[in-house]
Amino acid sequence: MAALTTGVEHEQVIDVHERFYEFIRSFRDRSGSYKYRERIKQMITMGQKSLIVDYNDLYLFDNRLARLLIERPDEVLQQASEVVKEVVMNEAPDYGETIDRFYVRVRALPRVVPLRRLRSEYLGKLVMLEGILVRTTPVKEKIVKARFMHCTREQGCHRFDWPPEGELIGDILERPPACPVCGGSSSGTFRLLPEESKLIDWQRIVLQERPEEVPPGQLPRSIEVVLQDELVDSARPGDRISIVGVVRVRPDSVSKKRAVFDLYIEANHIEVSQKILEEVVITREDEERIRALARDPWVRKRIIASIAPAIYGHWEIKEAIALALFGGVPKITEDGVRIRGDIHVLIVGDPGTAKSQLLQYAARIAPRGIYTTGKGATAAGLTAAVIRDKTTGEYYLEAGALVLADGGVAAIDEIDKMRDEDRVAIHEAMEQQTVSIAKAGIVAKLNARTTVIAAGNPKFGRYLTNRTLADNINLPVTILSRFDLIFILKDRPNPEEDRKLARHVLEVHRETERIKPEIDPALLKKYISYARRYIRPRLTAEASKLIEDFYVEMRRMSSENPEGPIAITARQLEALIRLAEAHAKMALRSEVSREDAEAAIRLMKTFLESSGMDIESGRIDIDVIMTGKPRSKQEKLTRIMEIIEELESESEEGCARLKEIQRRAASEGIESSLVEEAIRSFRRDGIIYEKSLGCYAIVR
C-alpha cells in the first residue's frame, strides 16, 4: 500500500490505510463505545454503502491524517473506502461481496469556504460549502465501468471492461486505445454495451449563495455540484444545505477558448440544514443579551418601536409586522396535516404612506427575508420554474423567491400590479405552504413555509371609503382571504396629525443620526431568530377561553339574525391563535397568556372594523374579504337573479328586458347601477345570456 506524505509542518509519512483502519477499529467516543465499528455494523444492517465520518473525530484521532484528507482527498478517500470494504468483509462477507465500492463520507469540516472565495487554490481539495440548492436535474445514470465488444475479422468478437481494474471513468467516456484482450488497436470495431456496463445514479445540482450573504448590489454566486450514488435526490430545491466535496475543474462549455475552465464540486456528503434559521449565528453572549432583553416588561413595545423608526406612526401596522416576523407555532397533527404558523399581512394604502419602506425594513430584519415587487416578479420567479440549460440542454428545476425564503419572510410590494396569472401562483404557497410544479416531465412539490407581507395601492388611486375592500384593491378575493391581517392606510388631512408628521420627517432629515431604533437591528434580528427557533408557546386554558368566547360571541351576533352578515369564520379563529402565539413569542414566553389573547383580539377587531366592514349595513361582515361581496350585496344580487327569472317566465319572448329588470329592482330599492353590474357579472360567469338585444335569459 502506497504511503502518503503530508506537507503540514514537517514532511511526514503516513500510511493512510493503516491509520484509517486503526481509526475505525479503535476510535471511542466519550461514552467509551467504538463509534465507527458500531456505525459499520449499522451500515450492514441497513444495507447501506456509505460510512459517515465526523471530521472532528478523525482530527482528534490523528490530525495529520485529517489534514491530509483535506489536502489530498482522492487518495485518502480511496484508501478509506478500501478499509471499509475490508472491515465489512470481516464482519459480513456475504454483504461485502455484493457491494462494489463503499464510500467514506465526511461531515462537518471545521471551516466553511464562502462560495464567493472558492478559487483555483482549492482545486483537488476537500471543502465544505453552504448555500441554497436552487436547481436540480432529474437523476441520470453514469457509466463508471464500461463494457466494450471488440470485433475483428481475424479473431471474432470478444468483450472486456474498460478502464482497467482500479480505475473509474471520469467525465468523458473515450474509446479504449487498444483492445486489452487481443491487443489490436486500429483493426476491428469497438461497440459499447451500456446494459452490461456498471452504472451509478448521477445528478447535477446548483448551489447558490444564501440571499443574506450576498453583498449589496451584487449578484448571488453559484456553483455546480455533482451528486453520485446514494447522494442523489437527498435535497430539494429551496433546501439550505451544506456540502462537503472535492473541487474539480472542467472546460468552460460556453467559451471556445480551451484554456478557460469552470470549477465544480464533486460531492462527498450533503447535509440538509434543519429549517431553524441556522444562518443567524447566536453566540452565548448574544443569548445572554436576548434573555436580558426579554426580561424587560416593555420588550414588545420596544420591538414594535424598533420597526422602521424613521416612519412616523402606523403603530398597529408595525405591531402586525412584528407579529408576522415572530410568527405563530406551526403544528403537524398525527395524521400528517400541517397547520401553518405564518401570519400573512397585507397593507393597502394611499400613495406616499411609507408602505414600501415598512416592507423593506421588515425584509431586512427578518432572519430570512426576501423583498420583491409585483412588477418585478413572475409566477415562475416567485414559486418555481423548469428551465433549460442553454449549454447542456438539460432541464432544471429552479426554486423561486417563496421557496428560497422558506422558513422566513417574503415581502411583496405592489402586489396589485402583478399580472393575474403570476399572482395566482402564490395561492398554494400562502395556505398549503408548498409549491407544486409539473412541467417538462419534472413533477415536484417544494416547501414554501414563508410569511407573506404584501402591500398594494388602491385601484382608484385613493382608497374610497364608500366602497368595499375588494372593490378598492385589484386583488382577487381568493388571495385577500388568505391574509390574516389586512390594514388600510388612508391619507386623510388632519392638522394636528399632519404637524406631528411634518415635525418627525423634518427631524429625520435634519438630524438623521438621532433616529435610532430602540433595539439595534442586528440584535433584533437575532432576537427574532432565537424566538422562531426555540420558543413554542402553548395556549393556556385562560387564553383559549378568551379566544373561544370572542369567536362564539361574534358568531352569535350573526346567528341571532340569520339574514345578517357573518362576522368571523374559522379562518379568523386560526389567525387569532397565531397572533396570540406570536405575541407570546415576542416576550420569549412559553405560554400564551390572557394578555396575549387580548392583544390578538384587539388587532383582529381593528382589522375587521377597517377592512371587513360592510359599508352599507355598518356591520362587520367577513364576506367582504372572503367573497368580495358583503351579505347585503349578496342578498341584492340574489334578488336581481330572482327578478330575471320572474320576468323571463312572465314574458312571451322568454327573456327579461334590462329596462324591466331595472324598474322592478328600483321598486325594491336596488339601484340600477348594481343591476347593470350584476348582469355583467352574471353574463361573465355564464349564469345568463343575451337572448336578443337587451333581453336576458337564464342558462339552463
Place this chain on the structure above:
Amino acid sequence: MGSLLPGNRLELLLRMIEIEYKLRPVRIMIIRDEKPLTVDGQHIELQKGIEIEVPYWLAQTLISEGIADMVESPISIEDIARVHFSALSARTPAELEPLPQNFYQNAKEFIKSLEDRIRRELNPILLEEKQKALQYLMEIIDKRLLVILQSLRSPTTMAELSSKLAPEESALLDFLYKTIDLWKRSLLPPQH
C-alpha cells in the same frame, strides 16, 4: 504601573486578565434549596429551579458544593480541536483567526477539570483526552506565538493582528514591542 519593570508589568497584566475572568458574570441553575447568601452586600436567593447570574468564582464554589449547575456548556476537546485546526491552517498573519472569548482561560479550566476527573475515575479515555487537549493547546500557543513574533518586524502587520489577539496575547505583544523599542533605543546614540 508606570514604574514597574516590563517583565513584572506583563505578569501583572496576565494576573488581571485571570481576575477579570473569575469575576465575569455567568448563569447558573440552582439545583438544591439552600439559605440565601450575601456576597459583597448583594443578596442571592438559592431556590431550587431558578436561574441566576453570579460571578464565575462563586459559580464554581456553588457547583462544587452541589448547589448549582452551569447553564452554558463548557468548552470541550472538540472546541479546542477546531481552534487547533484554524490556528495551524493560517499561513500568514492575515489568515489568523481570532480565538473564541476567554479561550486560554477556558482551556486551562477544562484541562484542570479533566485532571480532577482522572484522579477520581481512573478512566484511560479521560487521560487520553487530557493529553490531546494539552498537546493541542501547546501547538496553538506555539503557532500563534510565531505569528506574533513575525508581526513585530512590521508595524502594519501588528495593527492588523491586534484585533485578532486574545488579551493574553495582546499583553505579550505589547510587552515585546516595548522591550525591543527600549533595547533599540539603548543601542543607538541619543537623537537631538
